Amino acid sequence: xxxxxxxxxxxxxxxxxxxxxxxxxxxxxxxxxxxxxxxxxxxxxxxxxxxxxxxxxxxxxxxxxxxxxxxxxxxxxxxxxxxxxxxxxxxxxxxxxxxxxxxxxxxxxxxxxxxxxxxxxxxxxxxxxxxxxxxxxxxxxxxxxxxxxxxxxxxxxxxxxxxxxxxxxxxxxxxxxxxxxxxxxxxxxxxxxxxxxxxxxxxxxxxxxxxxxxxxxxxxxxxxxxxxxxxxxxxxxxxxxxxxxxxxxxxxxxxxxxxxxxxxxxxxxxxxxxxxxxxxxxxxxxxxxxxxxxxxxxxxxxxxxxxxxxxxxxxxxxxxxxxxxxxxxxxxxxxxxxxxxxxxxxxxxxxxxxxxxxxxxxxxxxxxxxxxxxxxxxxxxxxxxxxxxxxxxxxxxxxxxxxxxxxxxxxxxxxxxxxxxxxxxxxxxxxxxxxxxxxxxxxxxxxxxxxxxxxxxxxxxxxxxxxxxxxxxxxxxxxxxxxxxxxxxxxxxxxxxxxxxxxxxxxxxxxxxxxxxxxxxxxxxxxxxxxxxxxxxxxxxxxxxxxxxxxxxxxxxxxxxxxxxxxxxxxxxxxxxxxxxxxxxxxxxxxxxxxxxxxxxxxxxxx
Amino acid sequence: xxxxxxxxxxxxxxxxxxxxxxxxxxxxxxxxxxxxxxxxxxxxxxxxxxxxxxxxxxxxxxxxxxxxxxxxxxxxxxxxxxxxxxxxxxxxxxxxxxxxxxxxxxxxxxxxxxxxxxxxxxxxxxxxxxxxxxxxxxxxxxxxxxxxxxxxxxxxxxxxxxxxxxxxxxxxxxxxxxxxxxxxxxxxxxxxxxxxxxxxxxxxxxxxxxxxxxxxxxxxxxxxxxxxxxxxxxxxxxxxxxxxxxxxxxxxxxxxxxxx
Numbered sequence: 001x002x003x004x005x006x007x008x009x010x011x012x013x014x015x016x017x018x019x020x021x022x023x024x025x026x027x028x029x030x031x032x033x034x035x036x037x038x039x040x041x042x043x044x045x046x047x048x049x050x051x052x053x054x055x056x057x058x059x060x061x062x063x064x065x066x067x068x069x070x071x072x073x074x075x076x077x078x079x080x081x082x083x084x085x086x087x088x089x090x091x092x093x094x095x096x097x098x099x100x101x102x103x104x105x106x107x108x109x110x111x112x113x114x115x116x117x118x119x120x121x122x123x124x125x126x127x128x129x130x131x132x133x134x135x136x137x138x139x140x141x142x143x144x145x146x147x148x149x150x151x152x153x154x155x156x157x158x159x160x161x162x163x164x165x166x167x168x169x170x171x172x173x174x175x176x177x178x179x180x181x182x183x184x185x186x187x188x189x190x191x192x193x194x195x196x197x198x199x200x201x202x203x204x205x206x207x208x209x210x211x212x213x214x215x216x217x218x219x220x221x222x223x224x225x226x227x228x229x230x231x232x233x234x235x236x237x238x239x240x241x242x243x244x245x246x247x248x249x250x251x252x253x254x255x256x257x258x259x260x261x262x263x264x265x266x267x268x269x270x271x272x273x274x275x276x277x278x279x280x281x282x283x284x285x286x287x288x289x290x291x292x293x294x295x296x297x298x299x300x301x302x303x304x305x306x307x308x309x310x311x312x313x314x315x316x317x318x319x320x321x322x323x324x325x326x327x328x329x330x331x332x333x334x335x336x337x338x339x340x341x342x343x344x345x346x347x348x349x350x351x352x353x354x355x356x357x358x359x360x361x362x363x364x365x366x367x368x369x370x371x372x373x374x375x376x377x378x379x380x381x382x383x384x385x386x387x388x389x390x391x392x393x394x395x396x397x398x399x400x401x402x403x404x405x406x407x408x409x410x411x412x413x414x415x416x417x418x419x420x421x422x423x424x425x426x427x428x429x430x431x432x433x434x435x436x437x438x439x440x441x442x443x444x445x446x447x448x449x450x451x452x453x454x455x456x457x458x459x460x461x462x463x464x465x466x467x468x469x470x471x472x473x474x475x476x477x478x479x480x481x482x483x484x485x486x487x488x489x490x491x492x493x494x495x496x497x498x499x500x501x502x503x504x505x506x507x508x509x510x511x512x513x514x515x516x517x518x519x520x521x522x523x524x525x526x527x528x529x530x531x532x533x534x535x536x537x538x539x540x541x542x543x544x545x546x547x548x549x550x551x552x553x554x555x556x557x558x559x560x561x562x563x564x565x566x567x568x569x570x571x572x573x574x575x576x577x578x579x580x581x582x583x584x585x586x587x588x589x590x591x592x593x594x595x596x597x598x599x600x601x602x603x604x605x606x607x
Numbered sequence: 608x609x610x611x612x613x614x615x616x617x618x619x620x621x622x623x624x625x626x627x628x629x630x631x632x633x634x635x636x637x638x639x640x641x642x643x644x645x646x647x648x649x650x651x652x653x654x655x656x657x658x659x660x661x662x663x664x665x666x667x668x669x670x671x672x673x674x675x676x677x678x679x680x681x682x683x684x685x686x687x688x689x690x691x692x693x694x695x696x697x698x699x700x701x702x703x704x705x706x707x708x709x710x711x712x713x714x715x716x717x718x719x720x721x722x723x724x725x726x727x728x729x730x731x732x733x734x735x736x737x738x739x740x741x742x743x744x745x746x747x748x749x750x751x752x753x754x755x756x757x758x759x760x761x762x763x764x765x766x767x768x769x770x771x772x773x774x775x776x777x778x779x780x781x782x783x784x785x786x787x788x789x790x791x792x793x794x795x796x797x798x799x800x801x802x803x804x805x806x807x808x809x810x811x812x813x814x815x816x817x818x819x820x821x822x823x824x825x826x827x828x829x830x831x832x833x834x835x836x837x838x839x840x841x842x843x844x845x846x847x848x849x850x851x852x853x854x855x856x857x858x859x860x861x862x863x864x865x866x867x
Contacts, residue, residue: 024740031747038751047763081666093748097755122693124684142684142694143677146703149696150628150641161638162680165646169673176670213677220674227667234661241657242674249678252685470761472792475819480767483790491773565764594853595769595788605858607835 023079026065030090033061038097044464047567055464059454060447062090063196067446068439070189071429080189081175088171091196092164095206098465102156102482102510105207106501106559110134112208112509115144115155120512125300129496129514130504133308136301139253140210155509159208167206170216171195177223178419180230181379184426191422194362197355197449198414199457205411214254215411218261221246225268226379229279236280243285251292255304258293260412264382265289271378279378311405318401330400333460342461342571355452356394358445359421363387366423386416407457459560461571466564479565480595481556484549485511487593492547498523498540499549502562503598507549516545527551530579537587541603550584552576552597566597610721614655614711621648621707625700644703650676652710659717679706766791766818770799770842770853775825781862785840785855786823789816796845797852801826804836830861 036058043054069075070083103109110131117126124138140162147158171192178188195201206212221243228239251258265286272281297304321327333344333352367384374380390413396406425446428438454463469478478486485506488495497507497515504517518524521543526536527550540548555572556562567573581599585591590605620643627640650672654663663671683702684694692698767790775782789795799812807829814822830836835858842853 018736020736020740021734024737024744028740028744028747031744031751035747035751035754038754042754042757042759045761046759047761078665081669085669093751097751100752100755101758118684118694122695124688124694138684138688139681142682143680145684145694146645146680146699147641149694149699150645151638152632152634153638161642165673165677169670169677172666172670172673176666179666213681217674217678217681220670223670224674235658238658238661242654242671242678245653245678245682246674249681253681467761467764469758470764471758472760472766473794473818475817476758477766477790477792477819479764480790483767483769483788487769487771487788491771565761566767567763568765569763590857591855592773592857593769593771594855595767595790596853597767602857607837607858 022069023082026069026083027086029065030062030086033058034090034093034097036061037094041098041465045467045470047467047565052463056451059091059094059202059451062087062094063193063450064443064447066090067190067193068443070193071186071425071439071442073186073429075186075189077179077185080185081172084171084175084189084192085168087193087196088168089164091202092167092206095203096160096164098203099468101469103159103208104468104560104563105203105209106505107131107209108159108207109505109509111140111144111210112155112159113512114138114141115148115159116509116512118142118145119148119155128508129516130508130518130520131307133255133301133304133306134210136303137210137252137254139249140208140213142252143213156208163206163208163212166213166216170205170219173216173220173223174415174418177219177226177379177415178422180223180226181377181383181419182373182422187422187426190425191418193446194421194425194449195414195418197359197418197446197453198411199407199453200411201450201457202454203458204407210254211257211408211411214250214257217246217250217253218257218264218412219415221250221261222264222379225265225282225285226377229282229377229379244288247285247289248292251289251296252300255297255301255308256408258289258296262286262290262293264412267382267385268378271381275374275378275381277378315396315399315402315405318399319396322399322402327400329398330403342459344455344460348455348460351448352452352455355449355456358449359417360391362421362424362445363391363417365427366420366425369423369427370420380419383416383419386413387420389413390417462560466561467567468564470565479563480598481506481551481563482510484593484595484598484600488513492592495547496545497547497549497600498526498545500527500551500556500562501559502556503549503551505559506563515549516543521545524557528554528557528576528580530577530583532583532587537589537603546603547592548584548589548601548603550581550599550601552578552581556598611711611715611718614652614715617648617652617655618708618711621704624648625704629696629700644700645680646676647672648676649679649703649706649710650674652707652714653679655714656710656717659714660719679703762792764792768795768797768816768842768844768853770840770855772838772840772855772857774857774859781828781830781859782825783828783838783840783857783859784823785826786821787814787816787842788821789818791816791818793818798843798845798848799824799840800843801838801840803828803838804830807836828859828861830859832861835860 036054040055066083066087070080103112114128114134118124118141124141125135128135143162144155144158147162174192174195175188178191179185224239224243228236231239250261265282269281269283269286322329333349370380371384390410393406393409396402425442428442468482469476481503488507488511493513495513499507499515499517501517504515507513507515516523521540552575554574554576561572584601588607590602591599592602593600624640624644628637628644631637653675654671687694687698687702769788771786772783775784785801794817796815801810812824837856837858839856841851844852
């Protein structure tokens with residue numbers, strides 16, 4: 001080694017010893033990334049036309065340095081764990097920054113209503129007019145009401161904190177699970193970062209919704225199970241307590257997650273048997289979860305069957321029809337809502353497709369190595385199967401009624417995929433020629449996977465915030481639907497409303513009144529049509545509804561976009577014909593509220 | 608719990624946190640007390656009860672504290688739902704303190720006599736540069752959050768004006784409340800006309816509203832007893848005084864004198 005070469009590492013060592021640690025610099029980088037995301041969102045809320053590049057640069061400033069450090073060889077377990085926690089909280093903060101004033105994601109107001117009702121009635125199971133099944137799974141409302149009661153915060157504030165804790169649990173549990181199954185905390189760190197490539201990680205998975213709480217609990221139960229498997233007989237009993245507690249919490253929080261837990265535990269029990277694992281078979285936990293989930297379904301939430309059966313049978317029918325040409329395949333990158341047509345740029349589509357391609361390559365490359373561990377760790381078989389099933393669910397995205405089922409299943413299956421792909425990444429990061437180049441290429445690939453996942457999971461036009469609250473003349477103003485919701489909360493709190501999807505959700509929270517929407521009582525049909533049939537209004541009245549909210553904005557039928565300020569020239573500026581509003585006036589119904597695009601008619605106020 | 612310093616601290620912290628959460632009026636202070644009380648203290652106590660004298664590394668401990676704490680919150684509401692009082696500040700605080708005490712007691716029993724070993728947790732050494740970096744990161748994050756939570760002007764967003772009408776609640780005589788809410792971007796001037804029945808007098812009101820302002824008018828109704836009449840409130844924007852801007856209507860029946 002030349003003298004120059006020998007000096008260089010010495011200088012580097014000294015610099016490393018005296019300068020800030022890599023972890024501290026990464027924390028600072030993540031903070032700057034958040035600032036960039038806040039800036040891009042602020043520009044978007046301002047109604048400007050921000051380039052999304054600033055936003056994605058912010059996201060990458062969080063993801064890439066953490067991915068780079070967490071994949072390095074000489075990093076301690078404690079630092080990797082801290083990096084995983086930082087990763088979870090930073091990416092969650094991006095969602096919080098996008099929606100800082102109130103819940104606007106489709107399911108959020110529904111669950112906020114449940115929490116508010118729990119506070120109002122000092123009890124659970126109060127019913128929900130839009131999604132009745134949610135009332136039968138009160139885990140989220142229970143936890144939120146605890147924070148609301150103890151802090152005096154609104155359901156929004158308590159919900160943001162609760163989901164933040166759940167996200168932290170998800171990532172820490174994944175880290176513990178992957179570490180235990182692989183025996184490598186380096187691989188575990190990489191797998192956690194790769195899991196962020198799941199299409200629901202950045203946004204959908206952190207909305208204030210029951211699944212956002214139940215999935216982390218499920219993963220933590222699996223991590224505890226993996227730990228129990230590795231522990232001696234004495235410690236194994238200790239691990240059983242959190243497994244039982246977590247299973248009970250999952251069952252009372254979310255239907256599909258509890259069924260997923262039963263399936264996973266049953267599969268594990270079978271795999272343990274097939275690989276003749278000497279470790280204790282988890283079948284008692286599978287039976288316990290199955291009995292609990294079935295009991296809960298029968299006793300507390302029998303309407304789950306009515307809720308899930310049309311979704312699942314619709315998905316099966318849709319797949320069948322798409323395969324045999326009876327219905328057209330769904331186009332990728334398309335909104336499920338007909339109210340808004342948005343264009344995903346070519347580059348964004350390319351990144352998303354490249355992400356899928358890279359994941360497939362990673363799966364194929366990592367499979368052999370991961371599969372080799374199956375005899376020691378039955379979890380590996382489960383992960384390998386899950387990874388393969390993920391690619392099968394991608395096909396569901398082509399069937400119009402099945403894409404959501406595929407998208408939701410992806411959150412669970414991606415756990416296995418991330419584990420297998422991390423094996424491939426780790427293999428390519430091992431010492432050898434052109435290590436630096438390989439590492440740079442792998443980081444670029446991880447960036448593509450994370451960004452591609454985010455684009456696949458959330459509409460391009462909704463990545464950035466839209467205005468719900470603005471300032472004018474030194475005062476804060478809220479959008480038309482939110483102004484209506486607050487007026488209802490103040491003046492008609494006991495009213496029962498029929499409204500378009502977005503309006504109904506705002507009436508639930510922050511309005512805190514009751515509203516029905518969608519297919520219920522044909523509201524979806526009645527609102528946009530230009531003339532009324534004779535049965536329609538009596539049907540609404542007969543079902544106890546007092547008011548109908550007519551909204552000319554077509555975007556009002558889109559629960560993800562309909563609560564923002566009306567911006568002419570934007571994708572969601574289309575209006576229904578005036579006749580859609582006039583038809584109620586022709587029946588001489590009383591008009592209680594009129595804000596231009598939105599008119600509230602009193603169904604009982606007539607000559 | 609004698610000799611188990613961690614468990615004693617957990618119990619003491621639970622009591623203090625419960626008192627702060629139940630008695631202090633400030634939201635931020637309550638939040639600082641409520642988060643440990645709701646999640647971390649019960650999570651730690653339950654984990655300690657489950658594992659007894661076994662030591663857990665920080666990674667597993669952190670995961671278990673969150674798992675047990677959040678699970679207890681999901682299940683605790685069910686317990687309170689069927690107890691007198693239901694879900695309230697006091698009942699939640701009591702339940703969580705009881706859970707912490709019971710689990711801590713269970714942990715102490717399972718641990719037996721203290722073995723004198725430390726927690727095994729070593730505090731990370733912090734260097735000046737690290738502290739500076741993390742402090743700067745905290746400041747930048749706080750800046751990002753303040754930036755996000757600050758509503759901004761949005762010139763392209765269309766404001767709205769709402770007109771509403773409901774029966775007056777506290778009127779001595781039969782009357783309606785007619786309100787105008789301005790969520791417009793600038794000051795607006797309006798003319799409000801209220802007509803009771805086809806032949807009733809037309810009442811006119813002129814009003815100017817700043818953004819975010821609301822005005823409510825109580826309009827008395829003089830309708831003969833038993834007769835039904837339509838009340839129509841029409842709002843005109845002063846910039847287009849002849850073009851109807853908003854309209855609300857209601858049908859109302861005249862009540863006998865004295866039954867306001």
